[in-house]
Amino acid sequence: MKRILTFVLGAILLFFAGWPSTASAATEAEKLAAIQMGLTHLCTLQNANGSWSGYADAYTGAAVFAFLSQQGKWPTPAQCTNNGNTLTFQTVILNGITFLLNDAVLVPNLQNNAAGQNICPGGSGTSCKGVYWYASDQTYTTGFVSSAINVYGISQGVNNVAPSTGQLAGLTWLQIAQYITNEFASYQSVETTAGADYAGGWHYTPGQADADMSTAQWGVISIGYDELAGATTPSFVRTLMKNNWLVADQASNGEACYQLPGGGLCTHSDTGGWLTSMAFVGQANNPAANLALAWLNLHWTDATNGDWYGIFVPAGSGSGCANTASTSSINIYSPTGAAIGGCSPYAYPMWAVYKGMESNVGLADNSHVLPANLKTDCGKSIGHLPSASSPSGGVCNWWEDQNEFLVRTQTTSPASAAGSWVDNFADWPDPLDTALFVNILGAVPLPASITQGGAPSVPALSLWGLVALAVMLVGFAAFWLRKARPQQS
Numbered sequence: 001m002k003r004i005l006t007f008v009l010g011a012i013l014l015f016f017a018g019w020p021s022t023a024s025a026a027t028e029a030e031k032l033a034a035i036q037m038g039l040t041h042l043c044t045l046q047n048a049n050g051s052w053s054g055y056a057d058a059y060t061g062a063a064v065f066a067f068l069s070q071q072g073k074w075p076t077p078a079q080c081t082n083n084g085n086t087l088t089f090q091t092v093i094l095n096g097i098t099f100l101l102n103d104a105v106l107v108p109n110l111q112n113n114a115a116g117q118n119i120c121p122g123g124s125g126t127s128c129k130g131v132y133w134y135a136s137d138q139t140y141t142t143g144f145v146s147s148a149i150n151v152y153g154i155s156q157g158v159n160n161v162a163p164s165t166g167q168l169a170g171l172t173w174l175q176i177a178q179y180i181t182n183e184f185a186s187y188q189s190v191e192t193t194a195g196a197d198y199a200g201g202w203h204y205t206p207g208q209a210d211a212d213m214s215t216a217q218w219g220v221i222s223i224g225y226d227e228l229a230g231a232t233t234p235s236f237v238r239t240l241m242k243n244n245w246l247v248a249d250q251a252s253n254g255e256a257c258y259q260l261p262g263g264g265l266c267t268h269s270d271t272g273g274w275l276t277s278m279a280f281v282g283q284a285n286n287p288a289a290n291l292a293l294a295w296l297n298l299h300w301t302d303a304t305n306g307d308w309y310g311i312f313v314p315a316g317s318g319s320g321c322a323n324t325a326s327t328s329s330i331n332i333y334s335p336t337g338a339a340i341g342g343c344s345p346y347a348y349p350m351w352a353v354y355k356g357m358e359s360n361v362g363l364a365d366n367s368h369v370l371p372a373n374l375k376t377d378c379g380k381s382i383g384h385l386p387s388a389s390s391p392s393g394g395v396c397n398w399w400e401d402q403n404e405f406l407v408r409t410q411t412t413s414p415a416s417a418a419g420s421w422v423d424n425f426a427d428w429p430d431p432l433d434t435a436l437f438v439n440i441l442g443a444v445p446l447p448a449s450i451t452q453g454g455a456p457s458v459p460a461l462s463l464w465g466l467v468a469l470a471v472m473l474v475g476f477a478a479f480w481l482r483k484a485r486p487q488q489s
Helices: 002-016 028-045 056-069 089-103 135-156 173-187 213-228 235-248 268-280 287-298 319-323 347-360 398-409 432-441 463-484
Strands: 079-082 085-088 105-110 128-132
Touching: 028 056, 028 079, 028 089, 028 398, 028 432, 056 089, 056 135, 056 432, 085 089, 089 135, 105 173, 128 135, 128 173, 135 173, 135 213, 173 213, 213 235, 213 268, 213 347, 235 268, 268 287, 268 347, 287 347, 347 398, 347 432, 398 432
Parallel strands: none
Antiparallel strands: 079 085, 105 128
């Protein structure tokens, strides 16, 4: 048991070492309360089999990752009432992970991609395995699952066997991570039929020769979290993306597109995903990336359109605004101090933009989205400016703008919805949007292999990292010790 705990300590230490301390655009107490309310709400929605309803694998992956990423901010006690029963947050995580492990699909025989390149570790294997979730949209879904599986696997020790009775039975956490990367490498577009511009991206499922940016970013996210757990990635994965797909997918004005410029669909979510992908291939904050950041600056508060364009839903838009008690009387304050009304943010574009900005310029940046272009004044008009200890340094910037909007638009009543947010489009509803917004409020960082283009370094351990480490270690150690102790009759 001592060896297990020592391994857990080391794994968690490595993972949390680079995580920043957090504060809010609203007060720290308000932000903490929003995170805790969001997690408690997610807890009440978990099904008996460990899943969350909807696209079960994707929603479960997103929810479990939110619990894991914010463990240092759990309420006391960390529990909720779920269908009349008391459910602890640790049990929520364990049940969710168990569901995901047992719902995975194992691909038994992989070797080459469509261009004949060997995708197995080392580039010479005659057969290796793949893992994915939900065949109809496996790129999207596996992207949401990978973060949860890998962060939890790190906390358990990546060389320990994952407790699965499904197709992953007997595999270690590291093997699962490697198999996820193998699967993505096997069906990455190498484009030989629809044009070389698509080479390096992904579409929804294997067998699709082209790519789209809304999906391609999930290959990047999955592989990044796999690498965090120790998986290796064929070098051609980044090379193809860098030299083809990312070059072709950016419009001349800087925005990125669903597929290619000229198709009429270039959006905030595609631009955010494109920026994350640029970081993944070592091109963060280069001239092309800065052009995309300049586009976001000019279009930061554009009116929303569909599920992908725009970040903030304007007042009165969508049926959800009028029906949500917490937003019917709320005011969001503009940079000029004028009340501009409020409703809910757009889950998918805001999360995509958060990832793109975090991976390219960081949470302290205040030069790429100018103060005059922000949606809010970060709480200045009501005396709630961010703390100087915040990752922003106390400056009203792009991230604090998101924080302020999220804190002010979270639902507080009725009790069944308290802690959630209203999303006005069906593709990104609760619980998915709640999980994503909790991640933004909690300043979730992307793995270093994404932000540093595949060449991570180990940063100094922050105070927040130490706190999170201690809480996670004590909590999981106590839980497993209780499980391991023989029960008295």
